[in-house]
Amino acid sequence: MTERTDALQRLRRANEAAVLGELRRSGALSRGELKDRVGLSRTTLFAIVSDLLERNTVVEQPAPDAGQPRGRGRPALEISLNSRGAELIGIDLQRHHIHVVVANCAHEIVGRYSAPVPADSQAAERAAQAIRAVEELVRRENISLAPVQGIGLGLPGLVQNPASADRHTMTPFAGHVAAELGRHFGAPVLTDNNSRLAALAEVTWGAARGFDNAVYLRWSQGVGGGLVVNGSLVHGAHGAAGEIGHTSCDPEGKPCHCGGRGCLEGLISVPALLAACADRGVSARDAEELIGLAAEGRPEVADVLRGAAVTAGRVLAALAAQVDPECVVVYGEPAALDDLVLTPIREQIAALSLPSAPRSIEVRGSTLGGEAAALGGVALLLRTTGQDLAELLDRPASAPAGGHGRDAAHDEGTSR
Incomplete structure (x- = not known):
């Protein structure tokens, strides 16, 4: 019974990925168009779309008026990706500064936030600082937090407990911060050293x-x-x-x-x-x-x-x-x-x-400046979950217009 359930879940995820992939490629589509393109039955497609709508991953809105006369029925509706729905969160929690970036289900960077934080705070306060920063970004940019798939967290210093050969065993500080973020947002948290994450970001989108x-x-x-x-x-x-x-x-x-x-x-x-x-x-x-x-x-x-x-x-x-x-x-x-x-x-x-x-x-x-480690958190999530890195916006940190507090020249963060 368990094997059958697992197989059905894998099939459901594959069908959902097909729907999202077609919306990424084609843009807004009616349910009928979407059904024809992905080759799913009407019942299966409608169930998947309903679930995606409930999770704020997609939105449904009236189709643009093509100038054609219509009957008295309801206006045609189209399904499209929710460009303001954040599913991936990258956080760089430095000693003196915090950077947050969020990416949507289309793997585009939809929001950035940076702010100073008090130095030498304990783990509980550091976690609270990160939660407040994410929530402030969501408020400022009017972002809808879709079910968060994951959080990539960068911290200074050693993240893995050096006394353990198990790379999943974190220091008490890192473990506490990650656990609090995971509980608050209901998502898995991948944690690494912030300089290491910055290296990953530079290789993915930056100077390297x-x-x-x-x-x-x-x-x-x-x-x-x-x-x-x-x-x-x-x-x-x-x-x-x-x-x-x-x-x-x-x-x-x-x-x-x-x-x-x-x-x-x-x-x-x-x-x-x-x-x-x-x-x-x-x-x-x-x-x-x-x-x-x-x-x-x-x-x-x-x-x-x-x-x-x-x-x-x-x-x-x-x-x-x-x-x-x-x-x-x-x-x-x-x-x-x-x-x-x-x-x-x-x-x-x-x-x-x-x-x-x-x-x-x-x-x-x-070329990524002070945002590099937060972007690296997103890159780590994409690599870990097997997503296509090329789908992320090509220049995630090059255009500061419309953002908040992203002046890398004033970044006081440090890896130690």
Whole structure:
């Protein structure tokens, strides 16, 4: 009996997918047209459409008047995808900032939201912040939350419990936040490190699109990263793969909060850069002012940033020798300075990473900005559920018009 029930459920899902696929391809159709195109019986089709209407996945509305006379019967109705119905939610819950994107059943990004959040909140408050952000986005953009198929959640630091070899065993903090979101929205939650999700987004829609092997460096208040090898995210045995910021550059250097010494994060993070400039007699309030001074040609600031880029380039060169990427993507305030920052990174990789090997490694600035990890949450859902990535809107983060709070230059998020 169970096997028969499972078979019927699989058939139902296949028929539903056929209906949604035809609506994606053809746009609004009458029930009769839809029945003819997908080849389902009238009873089966009407049952599926009724269920989709109840779930807000599709909408039914009068067909446009074609100028033809009609009898006294009811006006013709057409079924179309609910372009405002959100089924996939991507969330990047950073230490100081939150980004949310939602995608509809047609796999188009239909809403974006970004806002600062208090730092160092406990798990329960972090979950509440994420729930409030999603609900605020829904309210602002007048989005109908269709039955949510899944939530892709990005968090800073380790998500998998490093004491466990089971990648599904999360840290208590990550587990609590994911569980609260799942309970509130009644949907499965896939959770990963936010820098790792950003790497996936850049490969899917951003600067590394078209490449199967990429390294992502997140360089801001903290330093993190993500690795995509042969088209798949790399997690490692304990969920710690891609922690570029905790590569030790000086074993005798300053202690790091990770327990190591002389970590890259302590040398090149924005707080470290501000401190280095202050030691040279130049005061900058924040990253924006720091980058402005460098762009204006302030020599002390330029020297600090160039030196940091050389250090980052050496670490990336060593990593490139191990994972052999086609592309390195750099996100963060310093990445806006191509000649001063990205060029030294390119030079270090060319000089130190198998220089005699006939290969080319692109070094590019991020094109998705602060939204990358939230978009990565959506990409993770699409890949996990086997959906077609090409159906998602081609440029999910390039047009800020009509959005809210999406200025990546002011993003204070960090992977650590």
